[in-house]
Amino acid sequence: MSAVDRPAPAQGPVPIHAVRERFGFLRRSYAMLIKEFIQLKRDRVSFAMIVMLPVMQLMLFGYAINTTPHHLPSAVLLQEDSDLARSILKALENTAYFRFLYEVHDVDDFDNLLKSGKVLFGVEIPRGFERAVRRGDKPALLVAADATDPVAASAAMGSLGMIVQTALKHDLYIGDPPEMPFEIRAHARYNPAASSSLNIVPGLVGTILTMTMLIFTALSVTREVERGTMESLLSMPIKPVEVMFGKIVPYVLVGFLQAFLIIGIGVGLFGVPVLGNLFLLALLSTLFITTNLSIGYTISTVVQNQLQAMQMSMMFFLPSILLSGFMFPFAGMPTWAQYVGECLPLTHYLRIVRAIMLKGATMQNLRFDTLALAALMLFAMTIAVTRFRRTLD
Amino acid sequence: MSVSSGIAIDVKGLSKSFGGREVVHDLSMQVRRGSIYGFLGPNGSGKTTTIRILCGLLTPDSGEGTCLGYDILKDAEKIKRQVGYMTQRFSLYQDLSARENLEFVARLYGLADAQGAARDMIKRLGLSGREEQLAGELSGGWKQRLALGACTLPNPQLLLLDEPTAGVDPKARRDFWNEIHALAAEGLTVLVSTHYMDEAERCHEIAYIAYGHLLAHGTVEEVIAKSALTTYTVTGDDLNGLTSELTGKPGVDMVAPFGTSLHVSGRDVAALEASIAPWRRTSGLHWHQSSPSLEDVFIELMGRSRDNFQ
Ligand SMILES: Nc1ncnc2c1ncn2[C@@H]1O[C@H](COP(=O)(O)OP(=O)(O)O)[C@@H](O)[C@H]1O
Ligand SMILES: [Mg+2]
Numbered sequence: 210m211s212a213v214d215r216p217a218p219a220q221g222p223v224p225i226h227a228v229r230e231r232f233g234f235l236r237r238s239y240a241m242l243i244k245e246f247i248q249l250k251r252d253r254v255s256f257a258m259i260v261m262l263p264v265m266q267l268m269l270f271g272y273a274i275n276t277t278p279h280h281l282p283s284a285v286l287l288q289e290d291s292d293l294a295r296s297i298l299k300a301l302e303n304t305a306y307f308r309f310l311y312e313v314h315d316v317d318d319f320d321n322l323l324k325s326g327k328v329l330f331g332v333e334i335p336r337g338f339e340r341a342v343r344r345g346d347k348p349a350l351l352v353a354a355d356a357t358d359p360v361a362a363s364a365a366m367g368s369l370g371m372i373v374q375t376a377l378k379h380d381l382y383i384g385d386p387p388e389m390p391f392e393i394r395a396h397a398r399y400n401p402a403a404s405s406s407l408n409i410v411p412g413l414v415g416t417i418l419t420m421t422m423l424i425f426t427a428l429s430v431t432r433e434v435e436r437g438t439m440e441s442l443l444s445m446p447i448k449p450v451e452v453m454f455g456k457i458v459p460y461v462l463v464g465f466l467q468a469f470l471i472i473g474i475g476v477g478l479f480g481v482p483v484l485g486n487l488f489l490l491a492l493l494s495t496l497f498i499t500t501n502l503s504i505g506y507t508i509s510t511v512v513q514n515q516l517q518a519m520q521m522s523m524m525f526f527l528p529s530i531l532l533s534g535f536m537f538p539f540a541g542m543p544t545w546a547q548y549v550g551e552c553l554p555l556t557h558y559l560r561i562v563r564a565i566m567l568k569g570a571t572m573q574n575l576r577f578d579t580l581a582l583a584a585l586m587l588f589a590m591t592i593a594v595t596r597f598r599r600t601l602d
Numbered sequence: 603m604s605v606s607s608g609i610a611i612d613v614k615g616l617s618k619s620f621g622g623r624e625v626v627h628d629l630s631m632q633v634r635r636g637s638i639y640g641f642l643g644p645n646g647s648g649k650t651t652t653i654r655i656l657c658g659l660l661t662p663d664s665g666e667g668t669c670l671g672y673d674i675l676k677d678a679e680k681i682k683r684q685v686g687y688m689t690q691r692f693s694l695y696q697d698l699s700a701r702e703n704l705e706f707v708a709r710l711y712g713l714a715d716a717q718g719a720a721r722d723m724i725k726r727l728g729l730s731g732r733e734e735q736l737a738g739e740l741s742g743g744w745k746q747r748l749a750l751g752a753c754t755l756p757n758p759q760l761l762l763l764d765e766p767t768a769g770v771d772p773k774a775r776r777d778f779w780n781e782i783h784a785l786a787a788e789g790l791t792v793l794v795s796t797h798y799m800d801e802a803e804r805c806h807e808i809a810y811i812a813y814g815h816l817l818a819h820g821t822v823e824e825v826i827a828k829s830a831l832t833t834y835t836v837t838g839d840d841l842n843g844l845t846s847e848l849t850g851k852p853g854v855d856m857v858a859p860f861g862t863s864l865h866v867s868g869r870d871v872a873a874l875e876a877s878i879a880p881w882r883r884t885s886g887l888h889w890h891q892s893s894p895s896l897e898d899v900f901i902e903l904m905g906r907s908r909d910n911f912q
Contacts, residue, residue: 225757226757227715228711228712229713230712237712241710243709244706247698247702248697252697437692438694439693444657444658444659444685444689445711446683447710600658600660600661601654601659
C-alpha cells in the first residue's frame with residue numbers, strides 16, 4: 210500500500226455506545242446468523258450447488274432398483290374366524306414374504322395401520338367367506354398393499370396367487386386340476402399404477418436434504434478454525450449454543466428452498482400428488498432439515514479439518530442411502546440393518562414424506578417418526594454443544 | 603472491582619506445555635491500568651501463548667492470576683466482555699466487508715446501535731469510502747487498522763495486541779502507535795507484543811521473554827540498568843576480523859555489529875577490559891565506552907538464555 214492513500218491517524222475519542230444486557234442469547238445468535246447469511250450469499254459455488262443438486266439427482270434416479278421383499282409387515286382384517294381363513298394366513302406367513310403383526314376386526318383399525326406405515330400389506334377375509342367357498346360362490350379375498358413402495362408391493366402381490374393355491378391344495382380344499390374356489394382381489398393402495406417416480410420423488414427430497422445439509426454445517430466450524438477466525442470468535446463473549454443456532458438457522462431456509470424445488474419438479478414434471486396437508490409437510494420437513502443440520506454441525510465439532518469433515522459426512526450419508534428404505538425396501542433388510550436404519554433421520558423422514566404426499570397421512574399417523582426425528586435432533590445438538598471447544602487447547 | 607484496582611493484569615507462575623514441551627515457564631507479570639506494556643521476545647518465545655492464556659483462550663497447566671480483577675481460570679466469560687484481542691494472524695472474516703465485520707462485532711457485544719457504532723468506527727479509522735470493500739481485499743495497513751477498530755469497538759478496558767505491526771510499513775506503524783497512545787490516554791490498558799526495538803521505546807513498561815522465560819521487566823531505563831552491562835563501541839577498519847577474534851574471550855559476553863560500528867559488551871567490567879586491552883591500542887580502531895542500548899541488553903539476555911534453557 211502507498212503512504213498517499215492513508216489518512217491522518219484517528220481523531221477524537223472512541224465514541225461510546227450503550228450496551229444492552231437483555232436478550233443476550235437472541236442478540237448474539239442473531240449476530241452470528243446475519244454473518245452466516247452474508248457469507249452464504251457471497252459463496253456462489255455453494256449457492257449453485259443448492260439449486261443444481263436436486264435437479265441433477267432427479268434426472269439421475271429415473272428408475273428404482275428392484276429387489277424381492279422379505280417379511281413385509283402385514284395385518285389381517287378378520288371378519289370371520291374359520292379354518293379356511295387360518296389356513297390361508299398360515300400359507301401366506303410360511304412364504305417368508307409376509308409377517309403378520311396385527312390381527313384386527315375393525316375396518317378403521319385396518320386402514321390406520323396401512324396409513325401410518327406400520328404395515329405395508331393387508332389381507333381382508335370377509336364375513337361368511339368359508340361358507341361361500343363351500344357353496345362354490347367364488348367369494349373375493351381382498352388384499353391391500355401399500356404401493357408407495359412399489360417394488361416391495363408389486364413383488365408381493367405377484368406371488369400371492371401361487372402361494373394361496375399351493376396351500377389350499379395341500380389342505381384339500383381344492384382338487385386337481387386346481388381351480389381357485391375364490392377370487393383374489395388385489396388393491397394397490399395410494400399408488401395404483403406402481404409408478405416408481407411417485408416413490409422416488411419423495412425419497413429424493415430426503416436424500417438431497419441429507420446430503421446438502423450435512424455438508425454445509427459439517428464444514429462450518431472447521432472452516433472458521435482453518436481460516437483463523439475461530440481465534441477471535443472465541444475471544445468474544447459468545448456461547449457454543451449461540452454459535453450453533455447462528456450457523457444452523459440460515460441453512461434451514463436453504464433446505465426449505467431445496468425441498469420446495471424437488472417437490473415442485475416432482476409435482477410439475479412427474480405428476481406426483483401431494484394428498485396430505487402441505488403445512489404438515491413443511492413443518493416436518495423443517496424438523497428433518499434441522500436434525501440433519503445438527504448432525505452436520507456435530508461432525509464439524511469433532512473433526513480436525515475440512516477433509517475429515519467431508520469424509521465423516523460421507524460415512525453418515527452412505528448408510529442413510531442404503532439402510533433408510535430409499536434404495537431397498539426397508540422391510541426386506543435384515544433385522545440388524547433395520548435397527549441401524551431406525552437411528553437414521555432419513556428413515557423416519559422417508560416414511561413421513563411418502564405418507565403425507567402419497568397417502569394423505571395426518572399427524573396422528575406419524576407420531577412415532579416425528580418423535581424419533583426430534584429425539585435424534587436433540588441428541589446431536591447436545592453432543593455438538595458439549596463437544597464445541599471453547600479454548601484453543 | 604478487586605482490591606488491586608490499579609492493576610489490570612496480575613498473574614503468577616503461569617506455565618503451559620504443548621506435547622511435553624514447555625512453551626511458557628513460571629511466568630509472572632503485573633500490568634498497571636492505563637499503561638502501555640510491551641511484550642518483547644524472539645519468535646517462538648511464548649508471547650502469543652501468554653496472551654491467549656490472559657484472555658481465556660488457553661488454560662494454563664499451572665499458575666493463577668487476575669485480569670481486570672477477574673480470575674483468569676474461572677471468569678473467562680467476564681474477561682472476554684472487557685478485553686479486545688487483536689490476533690497475530692488477521693482473524694476478521696475475509697469475505698465480509700469492513701462494515702459488516704464491525705457490525706458483527708457490535709452485535710455480538712450487544713451494542714444498542716450496532717450500525718451506528720460501526721459507522722462511527724469507520725469514520726474514526728478513516729476507512730470511509732472503503733467500508734464496502736471485503737476485508738480480505740484490504741491492504742496490510744488497512745487490515746491492521748480495521749482489526750484494531752474491531753477490538754476497540756465494544757469499549758474494552760484492556761487491549762491485547764499480538765504483533766500488530768508485523769509486516770506493516772513504517773508510516774503505518776507510526777500512525778498505529780499514535781493511535782495506541784491516544785487509546786491509553788483515554789484510560790485503556792494496552793499489552794502489545796512486538797519484536798521491534800523502536801516500539802519497545804514507546805512503551806511505558808516492557809517485559810522480555812525468551813524460550814518461555816520472562817527474563818527482564820520494568821521501564822526501558824530500568825531494564826538497561828539492571829542488565830549491569832558495560833558496552834564499548836568500536837569503529838574503524840576490519841571489524842569483521844575483530845568480531846571473530848573477540849568472540850568467546852573471557853568477559854566478552856556479546857559482540858554485535860550495529861551499522862558501521864561494533865558493540866562489545868560484558869557484565870564483568872574487569873575481565874572485559876582485560877580482554878579488549880590488546881586491541882585498544884591498535885591504530886585504525888576507535889574505542890569508547892557507551893551505555894548499552896536496549897537491543898544490546900536483549901541480545902545478551904537471549905544469548906544467555908539460549909545457554910541456560912536449550
Ligand atoms: N497449539 C499449539 N500446539 C503446539 N505447539 C504450539 C501451539 N501454540 C504454540 N506452540 C509452540 O509454542 C511455542 C511458542 O509459540 P508462541 O507463543 O506462538 O510464540 P511467539 O508468539 O512468541 O512467537 C512455539 O514453538 C510454537 O511452535
Ligand atoms: Mg506470536
